[in-house]
């Protein structure tokens with residue numbers, strides 16, 4: 001077993017064992033609390049630039065299942081307490097170590113992920129390095145910044161995904177790092193989906209005369225995406241629009257609201273979200289480090305809030321025929337509590353209210 005280290009930007013060092021890719025890596029260290037769904041986590045492009053640490057202590061026991069991939073593996077590193085060398089599952093096609101090796105993603109195991117999670121909860125997210133030798137100079141770790149990541153993960157060319165069954169609607173999906181299940185949820189509901197690169201302009205989006213526009217999830221600081229925000233300004237009010245996660249944040253910025261970085265984000269599959277339009281609380285899957293400041297909004301109304309910390313989790317813009325959520329209604333590991341939001345998007349495209 002080969003020793004390795006996780007070195008935090010403040011100089012704390014954790015010794016563990018290497019697995020996965022052989023290179024060293026620097027990234028923003030974040031933790032996710034999902035007890036399952038590590039395949040979807042590893043292949044969610046929203047994690048670009050980040051070293052992901054799983055709080056659940058045993059990871060990899062159902063192996064790697066390519067059918068469940070959400071997109072490309074964009075994490076910079078992976079940290080677990082223990083990984084399973086002998087996965088068992090009828091759909092399994094390989095183990096975690098082989099997957100990380102093939103992706104060139106360095107991993108570290110055998111570290112006290114509970115202690116590390118405590119540190120991050122108290123201090124907030126920080127940068128870290130997975131390395132073979134503890135570096136004498138931590139400047140590259142301290143100065144690392146997640147930037148330019150939407151451009152790095154978006155598709156290069158448009159692609160069309162036909163509706164399952166008869167085509168009822170045509171949706172343009174702006175891909176800021178889209179998870180595949182967004183496309184599937186739309187296809188299932190009779191939508192033909194045209195996936196467009198994040199560089200697509202509003203004119204290009206509207207040129208095909210879509211019934212609705214969907215804005216995807218994606219990595220990095222939302223405020224960095226000034227071009228995309230300008231395009232959303234031009235789209236709002238012209239066509240029904242639904243935004244998820246980064247798409248939600250960009251829409252809020254487009255109407256003149258603001259976003260800010262959360263101390264350690266929401267990442268996991270059991271985040272409670274209260275619907276302010278009723279009495280329900282939904283359990284949701286989440287992966288975000290930034291949030292919309294609900295009080296900053298010149299348009300729209302906060303519809304969902306996180307039951308743990310009261311942060312904004314969704315906004316309705318009835319005058320603009322748009323709505324957006326910070327959580328993931330398409331979550332493939334689940335929970336699927338909020339998949340009805342895709343039905344509501346369809347209702348909006350039909351010309352009705354949600």
Ligand SMILES: NC(=O)CC[C@H](N)C(=O)O
Pocket residue numbers: 046216217218219220221222244245246247287288289290291
């Ligand atoms: N999953 C996402 O779309 C994440 C949005 C954004 N990058 C954030 O961290 O807040």
